[in-house]
Amino acid sequence: MRYARVDTQSDPHSETSPTTEKQKNLSNMLAEELQAIGVTDAHANEFGYVYATISSNTNKNVPVICFCSHVDTAPDCSGTHVKPILHKNYNGEDIVLPDDTAQVISVKDYPYLKEHIGHDIITASGLTLLGADDKAGVAIIMDLANYIITHPEVKHGTIKILFTPDEEVGKGTAKVDLKKLAADYAYTLDGGEMGTYEDETFSADGATITINGVSAHPGYAKDKMVNAIKIAGEILAALPKNEFSPETTSRREGYVHPVNISGIAEKATIEFIVRDFETQNLTKHEARLISVAENVMKNYPKATMQFEVHEQYRNMKEVLDKNRHVIDNLIEAYKRGSLEPRNEPIRGGTDGSRLSFMGLPCPNVFTGMHAIHSKHEWVGVRDMEKAVEALVNLVQVWEEKS
Numbered sequence: 366m367r368y369a370r371v372d373t374q375s376d377p378h379s380e381t382s383p384t385t386e387k388q389k390n391l392s393n394m395l396a397e398e399l400q401a402i403g404v405t406d407a408h409a410n411e412f413g414y415v416y417a418t419i420s421s422n423t424n425k426n427v428p429v430i431c432f433c434s435h436v437d438t439a440p441d442c443s444g445t446h447v448k449p450i451l452h453k454n455y456n457g458e459d460i461v462l463p464d465d466t467a468q469v470i471s472v473k474d475y476p477y478l479k480e481h482i483g484h485d486i487i488t489a490s491g492l493t494l495l496g497a498d499d500k501a502g503v504a505i506i507m508d509l510a511n512y513i514i515t516h517p518e519v520k521h522g523t524i525k526i527l528f529t530p531d532e533e534v535g536k537g538t539a540k541v542d543l544k545k546l547a548a549d550y551a552y553t554l555d556g557g558e559m560g561t562y563e564d565e566t567f568s569a570d571g572a573t574i575t576i577n578g579v580s581a582h583p584g585y586a587k588d589k590m591v592n593a594i595k596i597a598g599e600i601l602a603a604l605p606k607n608e609f610s611p612e613t614t615s616r617r618e619g620y621v622h623p624v625n626i627s628g629i630a631e632k633a634t635i636e637f638i639v640r641d642f643e644t645q646n647l648t649k650h651e652a653r654l655i656s657v658a659e660n661v662m663k664n665y666p667k668a669t670m671q672f673e674v675h676e677q678y679r680n681m682k683e684v685l686d687k688n689r690h691v692i693d694n695l696i697e698a699y700k701r702g703s704l705e706p707r708n709e710p711i712r713g714g715t716d717g718s719r720l721s722f723m724g725l726p727c728p729n730v731f732t733g734m735h736a737i738h739s740k741h742e743w744v745g746v747r748d749m750e751k752a753v754e755a756l757v758n759l760v761q762v763w764e765e766k767s
């Protein structure tokens with residue numbers, strides 16, 4: 366709850382690293398707290414990354430394992446003046462948030478709440494997100510560090526801790542120094558329900574359509590002006606209504622999604638994100654988007670269109686399938702904590718997808734966070750505790766199997 370109170374919202378329009386200076390407030394706090402519990406090399410750097418090492422306490426040669434989470438919160442919802450509320454011994458009723466009583470976290474919308482009856486949950490107060498994404502992950506890793514240091518009977522190899530800024534704006538690994546980190550494998554703590562783990566993410570591209578119209582003085586524009594803004598509107602209206610979009614797809618289906626539109630009569634730009642679990646399907650979706658746009662452009666021979674694609678991230682399963690023991694050890698750790706391992710593909714990306722392709726295979730572990738990026742965001746304390754326990758088991762599984 367202390368971490369959630371720190372405003373760490375990242376900014377997709379910023380060119381600096383980190384994208385917002387305020388993220389460092391939490392990074393510095395975490396480095397200091399790690400120092401205070403005896404993780405002596407813990408430090409936050411100029412880009413807002415925190416690196417720390419817990420030394421091995423075994424004679425065995427154990428691979429170096431890193432635990433990673435992000436300090437920033439999503440730009441989609443305010444993260445200023447977050448007031449976390451601890452609901453002790455949750456009674457199973459809908460939760461009305463006090464600072465805006467129109468904000469109700471209902472059991473109907475979030476049936477997973479029922480599994481928390483009798484346990485503690487944490488929500489925001491109605492005006493902001495909570496930031497459990499990913500401060501739940503941060504808290505779990507901090508608690509793990511504290512537990513391991515105060516329980517020398519837990520045998521483990523070298524453990525690395527990495528906190529990153531800017532995950533929510535796709536730049537979480539932009540300035541990460543993997544040489545310095547020197548880990549063999551990693552786990553992000555950025556998942557949802559207790560017992561879930563994720564070894565598969567979307568593959569992702571960004572696509573931009575630029576429309577060049579013809580400008581003229583509006584008073585004398587008859588038969589001359591071709592308004593690029595109106596063409597952009599027509600292209601958006603021509604997109605399929607019942608498929609191909611985030612609002613109409615689930616599970617393993619991909620989509621194309623307009624995320625930004627800007628322009629004047631002379632020139633308009635539409636930015637899209639393109640997503641699918643099969644990397645080769647991205648090209649198919651992009652071809653379909655081009656054909657929708659070209660069909661509209663046919664009606665405007667004086668206007669022109671450009672289409673650009675850039676790669677964002679790739680499905681980490683391609684890497685993890687070659688490193689199955691990273692998953693096998695995690696499953697073993699879950700089972701020791703009487704958790705039922707459940708694998709769910711992430712309809713999004715994590716730092717883990719990028720890290721995996723940078724050479725650090727990195728599946729994702731549950732934290733208990735729910736309704737993320739919204740005022741309804743909540744997290745179950747029991748889930749966070751079970752995640753810490755799973756990590757304590759996990760470092761021991763790695764030690765035993767080495």
Ligand SMILES: [Zn+2]
Binds near residue numbers: 435498499532555
């Ligand atoms: Zn996250």
